[in-house]
Amino acid sequence: MPALSDATIKLYKKVATRTVQGEGGLLTGEDPSAYNSSDPLRLWIIQVGVIIMMAQLLSLGLRRIKQPRVIAEVLGGILLGPTAFGAIPGFTQHIFPPDSLPYLTLVADIGLCLFLFLVGLEIDASIVKRNARLSVVVSLAGIALPFGLGSALSLPLYHHFIGPSVQFTYFMLFTGVAYSITAFPVLCRILTELELLDTTVGIVVLSAGVGNDIVGWTLLALSVALVNAGSGLTALWTLLICVAFAIFLLWPVKRVMLWLARKTGSVENGPTMFYMTVVILLLWGSAFFTDIVGVNAIFGAFLVGIAVPREGGLAITLTEKLEDMVSIVFLPLYFTLSGLNTNLRLLNDGITWAFTIAIVALSFTGKFGGCTIAAKLSGFGWREASTVGGLMSCKGLVELIVLNVGLEAGILTQTVFSMFVLEAVALTFLTTPLVTTLYPPERRVRVSGQLVQRAAAGEEDGMDSDDSKAPGKDGPWRYRFTVILDKLEHMPGVMALTQLILPTPSAPSGITSVTSTAETVDLKKPEVTVDALRLIELSDRTSAVMRSSAADTLIYTDPLLGIFRMYGELNDLAVSTSLSVVPFDDFPHRVADHALRHASQLVLVPWLPPASGHHNSIEVEPTPTTPKSPRFEHNPFEAFFGSFSKADKSASAMNSQFVRSVFAQSKTDVAVFIDTGDRSGAGGSQHIFFPFFGGPDDRLALEFVVQLCLNPRITATVVRYIKRDVDVTPLGKPEGVHAHEREQIPTIRSLVHRDDTLSIRSTAFPDTVYGQPTTQTRMQSETADSVTWSKYASPKADPDTPSLLRAALARIQFSELPSPTPLRAAIQRAASIRRAHTRLLIIAGRSKRLATGSHHHELKEILEEHGTNGDMVRKTIGDVASAMVVSSSASTLVVLQAAIPAE
Incomplete structure (x- = not known):
C-alpha cells in the first residue's frame, strides 16, 4: 500500500484524461466554488481557507484552558466532516466534493512527510542517554502493558465490527500499536504550556517519549509491511530492507551530511541554500524508497529527520525554516481529511458506545498504570509517578496517523476508526487538567x-x-x-x-x-x-x-x-x-x-x-495634539483579563x-x-547626579552612588530635595547651591511643610504592591532617611568611618535644597552639571513607597511642556526618573528599587 505513490498516480490519470474546460470568471457568471478539473486551485484555496479558519477559531477558545492546538485541528476536521457540517445539505458537494479530494490528499500527504521530518529533527538521542535508566523503564512499561490490553480488546472488536476479509493478526497489531503510541510532539507542547520542561518529571517524560516514539514507529512500520506483503516471507524481506536502509541513513549518510554541513559553513552560519537543497532531495528520495518497498513514505521522512546532524543547532535552524508552513497549512489539511473520514453518527447504539468507552478506559488504564508503576519503582513519589503516567497517556496526532494508515490499508472500518479518533481526542484533552491537578506548581522539583x-x-x-x-x-x-x-x-x-x-x-x-x-x-x-x-x-x-x-x-x-x-x-x-x-x-x-x-x-x-x-x-506616545489610542488608556477589559497579549x-x-x-x-x-541613545556627551570623566527625596529606594540609590565612587574615575553630586511651599522671594544663596537655583530657595520664616501622601493607584500591568503606609511607618522611613543621609553626608562626625569609605565620600558633593518644585530644581541642576561634565549618569530611586511626597502634579506639568504622555514611563521607573528622561537630562540613567522586606 504505497499511499503517496497511489495518490500521485491516480491524480496523474485524472489530469491526463480530463477534457478541456473553459476558465471563465465571475464576469461570466461562473460559480467560483464549483469544482473545475482544469483549474482545481480555486476550490483548493477555498478549502484551505475554511480549514485554517476553523482550526484557528477553535484554538482561540481551547488555548484559554491550555489545550494543545492539535485538539482544535482534530475537532475542526470532525466538525467539517459528516458529523456536523457535512450534514448540512450541499456543504460537502460545494466545499469538499469527492472529485477534489485527491488534490487535497496529495497536499496533505506531502505535509505529513514534512511533519514527520520535523518530528525526526525534534528527537534528540542525547536526551535519552542522559536519563537512560529512568526513561527506558518508563518507556517499555508504557508500551508493553497498553499493547497487551489493546491486543486483548481487539478480539471482541474484531468479531463485532471487522469483516472476515481482514486477518485478525493484522487488526490486533494495529490496535496494539494505537494503544502503545505516545504523541511525542504534542507531549512537548503540553510540557511547554505547563512549564514542566525543566522539572524532573518533564525530563523523564521527554526522554521516555523519545524512546516510545521510536519503538512505536518501528512497530507501525512492521504492521504496514505485514499488511502490504501478503506473506510472511515478503514481510521479512521488507523489514530487513528497511532496517538496512535505516542503518545506511543513520551512519554513513549522517556522517556525510555532517561533513557537508561543515564544508558549506552550515554549522556556524545556518544551513546554506545548497545544504537545504541536499536535505530536501534526501527527504523526498528516502520517502519515495520506503513507499515503493511497501512501507509508508512517512517513515523515510522520519529517518532523514533523525539523520540530520545536531551540531551547532543545525536541526533547530532547519526546523525554523519549515515549521510555520507545516503547522499552519499542511497539518490542518491532514486532520480535516481525518475528520471527513470520521463520522460520530455511526456511534448510534448501546453496544457501539460500550466499546467506545471500553477503548478509552483501557487505553488510559494501560498507559497511566504502566508508566505510573514504572516511575514509582524507579524512585519517584506517587504524585510525581502519577504525573508521569498522566503525561505519557497523551495520544494526539501520532495515534491519528496510525489510525489513518490502518484505514487506508483497509484494516479499520469507518466505525472503528471513529471510535479510536474519539479516544485519541478524549485522552489528549484529559492530559492537561489531569497533570495540573496532580502536579501543581508548588509541588514541582526543578532541575536547574x-x-x-x-x-x-x-x-x-x-x-x-x-x-x-x-x-x-x-x-x-x-x-x-x-x-x-x-x-x-x-x-x-x-x-x-x-x-x-x-x-x-x-x-x-x-x-x-x-x-x-x-x-x-x-x-x-x-x-x-x-x-x-x-x-x-x-x-x-x-x-x-x-x-x-x-x-x-x-x-x-x-x-x-x-x-x-x-x-x-x-x-x-x-x-x-x-x-x-x-x-x-x-x-x-x-x-x-x-x-x-x-x-x-x-x-x-x-x-x-x-x-x-x-x-x-x-x-513613542501621543502628544496633546495627537488623538490618544484607547489601547493603553483606562481600558475597562484590562482589569478583568490582565495585560494584553504580546502581539x-x-x-x-x-x-x-x-x-x-x-x-x-x-x-x-x-x-x-x-x-536614551543620546551620545552627544561621549568622552570625558564620568560624573553622577543623584537627587535624594527619601524612602527605601532612595536610600538604596545613595548607597549605590557611594559604592560607585570607590572608583577614582567617578565623581558625584548628591542633592537632598525637600518639598516646601513658599510665598516670599528668596534673599540669598546658601553655600553649595548654584545661581540658577536661587529662585527655588525660600527664607526660613516662609517654610511650611507640605505632606503629600503617596496614593496607591491600580494599574493594569504588574506593579510593585506595598501595604498602605501608616503614620508610624512613614515616620520610621523619614528617620531612616535622616540617619542614612547623616552617615554619608557628614562622615567626619563619625570617628568609626573607615578610611576607604572616606575616600569614596571625598569624591561626592553633598547639599540640601528646599523647593516648592523639586523636580524642576533637579532638572535644572542636572542641566548645569551636564555643561561641566560631558558624561553624566543620573541615578534615581523608583520611590514607589514611603517617599516623603508625591510628584504627580509637577510631573504632569513637565510632561505636558515636553509634549508627551509618559504614563507608561512613570508607572515603570517612577516620577523622578521619568522627569529626567523626558527632559533629556542625561544619556544614561539607573533606577533602583530596594527589595521588599519579608513580612
Whole structure:
C-alpha cells in the first residue's frame, strides 16, 4: 500500500484524461466554488481557507484552558466532516466534493512527510542517554502493558465490527500499536504550556517519549509491511530492507551530511541554500524508497529527520525554516481529511458506545498504570509517578496517523476508526487538567543544574556561601550581581552598567595618604562576581521546544553569553553564565527566582528604548495634539483579563511590562539601566547626579552612588530635595547651591511643610504592591532617611568611618535644597552639571513607597511642556526618573528599587 505513490498516480490519470474546460470568471457568471478539473486551485484555496479558519477559531477558545492546538485541528476536521457540517445539505458537494479530494490528499500527504521530518529533527538521542535508566523503564512499561490490553480488546472488536476479509493478526497489531503510541510532539507542547520542561518529571517524560516514539514507529512500520506483503516471507524481506536502509541513513549518510554541513559553513552560519537543497532531495528520495518497498513514505521522512546532524543547532535552524508552513497549512489539511473520514453518527447504539468507552478506559488504564508503576519503582513519589503516567497517556496526532494508515490499508472500518479518533481526542484533552491537578506548581522539583554553568569549580548551584551575606557595616558594598541578557541591543547597556561596578585594580593616585595598601586590597575582597542570565522565549513553535531541550549545550554556543564571557575575561571579572528557556510571561518570575537561588545582592536589568524621532521619550506616545489610542488608556477589559497579549503591544510596551514585573516580583534589590541613545556627551570623566527625596529606594540609590565612587574615575553630586511651599522671594544663596537655583530657595520664616501622601493607584500591568503606609511607618522611613543621609553626608562626625569609605565620600558633593518644585530644581541642576561634565549618569530611586511626597502634579506639568504622555514611563521607573528622561537630562540613567522586606 504505497499511499503517496497511489495518490500521485491516480491524480496523474485524472489530469491526463480530463477534457478541456473553459476558465471563465465571475464576469461570466461562473460559480467560483464549483469544482473545475482544469483549474482545481480555486476550490483548493477555498478549502484551505475554511480549514485554517476553523482550526484557528477553535484554538482561540481551547488555548484559554491550555489545550494543545492539535485538539482544535482534530475537532475542526470532525466538525467539517459528516458529523456536523457535512450534514448540512450541499456543504460537502460545494466545499469538499469527492472529485477534489485527491488534490487535497496529495497536499496533505506531502505535509505529513514534512511533519514527520520535523518530528525526526525534534528527537534528540542525547536526551535519552542522559536519563537512560529512568526513561527506558518508563518507556517499555508504557508500551508493553497498553499493547497487551489493546491486543486483548481487539478480539471482541474484531468479531463485532471487522469483516472476515481482514486477518485478525493484522487488526490486533494495529490496535496494539494505537494503544502503545505516545504523541511525542504534542507531549512537548503540553510540557511547554505547563512549564514542566525543566522539572524532573518533564525530563523523564521527554526522554521516555523519545524512546516510545521510536519503538512505536518501528512497530507501525512492521504492521504496514505485514499488511502490504501478503506473506510472511515478503514481510521479512521488507523489514530487513528497511532496517538496512535505516542503518545506511543513520551512519554513513549522517556522517556525510555532517561533513557537508561543515564544508558549506552550515554549522556556524545556518544551513546554506545548497545544504537545504541536499536535505530536501534526501527527504523526498528516502520517502519515495520506503513507499515503493511497501512501507509508508512517512517513515523515510522520519529517518532523514533523525539523520540530520545536531551540531551547532543545525536541526533547530532547519526546523525554523519549515515549521510555520507545516503547522499552519499542511497539518490542518491532514486532520480535516481525518475528520471527513470520521463520522460520530455511526456511534448510534448501546453496544457501539460500550466499546467506545471500553477503548478509552483501557487505553488510559494501560498507559497511566504502566508508566505510573514504572516511575514509582524507579524512585519517584506517587504524585510525581502519577504525573508521569498522566503525561505519557497523551495520544494526539501520532495515534491519528496510525489510525489513518490502518484505514487506508483497509484494516479499520469507518466505525472503528471513529471510535479510536474519539479516544485519541478524549485522552489528549484529559492530559492537561489531569497533570495540573496532580502536579501543581508548588509541588514541582526543578532541575536547574542542567541549565547553569558555574564559573568557579566546585561551587554548587543555589548554595549560599559567605559571599551571600548582606552589605557589611564597613560600607554599602554589593558584590554579587545578576545581569539579565535578553536581546543583542541590550549588550552595550549591560556592559556600561557592569563597568561601573568593577573594582579598582590598584590604589588611586592622589589619595595615598587616605587609603593604605591593605585597604586597597580590601576593596577587591570579597571579589565582585556576576552571573549572566540569558532569557530565551519559549513559544509554541517546535524550534523553541528544541532549544529548551538543548539548553545545556546552547549555554556554550549562545552569542550573547559568549560576548559577556569575553567581556568578563578582558576585565578580570568572575563571570558565570546561566540560560533559561521559558515563556515570555514567565521571564520576571524566572529572574526573581534565579536571583534568590544564586544569592544575588543586586539584579541589573537593561532597558533600551526604541529608535524614534522623539529621542527623549522611552516610547513613542501621543502628544496633546495627537488623538490618544484607547489601547493603553483606562481600558475597562484590562482589569478583568490582565495585560494584553504580546502581539498587541509594541516592543517598548512589552519591555516596560517586563521591567515592571521584575520590580513587582523580585525579592532582591533591582537596578534598571536606561540608555536614551543620546551620545552627544561621549568622552570625558564620568560624573553622577543623584537627587535624594527619601524612602527605601532612595536610600538604596545613595548607597549605590557611594559604592560607585570607590572608583577614582567617578565623581558625584548628591542633592537632598525637600518639598516646601513658599510665598516670599528668596534673599540669598546658601553655600553649595548654584545661581540658577536661587529662585527655588525660600527664607526660613516662609517654610511650611507640605505632606503629600503617596496614593496607591491600580494599574493594569504588574506593579510593585506595598501595604498602605501608616503614620508610624512613614515616620520610621523619614528617620531612616535622616540617619542614612547623616552617615554619608557628614562622615567626619563619625570617628568609626573607615578610611576607604572616606575616600569614596571625598569624591561626592553633598547639599540640601528646599523647593516648592523639586523636580524642576533637579532638572535644572542636572542641566548645569551636564555643561561641566560631558558624561553624566543620573541615578534615581523608583520611590514607589514611603517617599516623603508625591510628584504627580509637577510631573504632569513637565510632561505636558515636553509634549508627551509618559504614563507608561512613570508607572515603570517612577516620577523622578521619568522627569529626567523626558527632559533629556542625561544619556544614561539607573533606577533602583530596594527589595521588599519579608513580612
